[in-house]
Amino acid sequence: MRDFASIDETDPFGSAPGTVDADVTAAGVLKDVDRNSLPFSPDIKIAIGAQYEIPVGDWVLTPRIDHYLQSEFASSIFSKPIDIFDGYGQTDLKLLLAPDGGNSEIRGYVKNLFNNDDITRALSAGRLVGRFREFVILEPRTYGVEATIRF
Numbered sequence: 001m002r003d004f005a006s007i008d009e010t011d012p013f014g015s016a017p018g019t020v021d022a023d024v025t026a027a028g029v030l031k032d033v034d035r036n037s038l039p040f041s042p043d044i045k046i047a048i049g050a051q052y053e054i055p056v057g058d059w060v061l062t063p064r065i066d067h068y069l070q071s072e073f074a075s076s077i078f079s080k081p082i083d084i085f086d087g088y089g090q091t092d093l094k095l096l097l098a099p100d101g102g103n104s105e106i107r108g109y110v111k112n113l114f115n116n117d118d119i120t121r122a123l124s125a126g127r128l129v130g131r132f133r134e135f136v137i138l139e140p141r142t143y144g145v146e147a148t149i150r151f
Contacts, residue, residue, distance in 0.1 A: 004033045008078050010124045010131050016080050036079040040121065042087060044071040055100070062096040075122035088118030090138055103150040108143075115141040 007028040008016075014029035023030045051064035071087040091113040098105035121136035 005030050006033055006077060007031070008076075010076075010133075011078075011080070012131075016078075016082065031078055033077045033079075036077055037074040039076055040073055042071040042073040044069070044087070046070070051094075056097075059097060059099050062094075062098075064094040064096070066092045066094075076124060083122070085119050085122060088116060088120065088138065090116060105148050107146045107148070109146070110141065110143040112138055112141045 007025070008014075008031050009028065010016075011031075012028060014024065014031065046069045047066070049064065049066040051062055054061045054063075067089065069087070069089040073085055073087070074083050075085060076083045090111075093110045093113055095108045096105055097107075117137050117140070119135050119137055123134045123136075125132050125134065
């Protein structure tokens with residue numbers, strides 16, 4: 001007996017590698033999804049950040065580093081090999097300069113320091129739109145400077 005089953009619209013004939021316990025129905029191929037991973041639910045997710053305030057005369061200089069890491073994940077409830085993606089990480093840097101107790105600041109930043117291009121999401125479209133797959137990857141390295149004045 002199956003506790004959880006669903007129709008995989010991206011595999012209308014039930015022939016994808018990794019397909020197990022599939023039944024053909026009038027609506028499509030019903031597949032067993034017992035014990036499969038939840039989509040986009042990696043076993044490990046870590047977000048860590050550190051910053052330190054350095055007094056520089058009447059100013060405060062604050063360097064900051066943030067890192068995000070996640071392990072392998074499945075992009076669908078069917079957990080076929082094509083639905084499994086490697087984990088990824090992203091490191092961001094910030095440098096803030098602000099007068100002590102002032103109303104302005106200057107911030108420099110680098111996002112995605114190592115310019116990783118890992119897949120962060122994969123979505124499958126149904127049969128009505130051609131069963132294509134959409135992939136979302138990390139944005140490329142970006143950097144810049146921002147200035148803020150509060151009134």
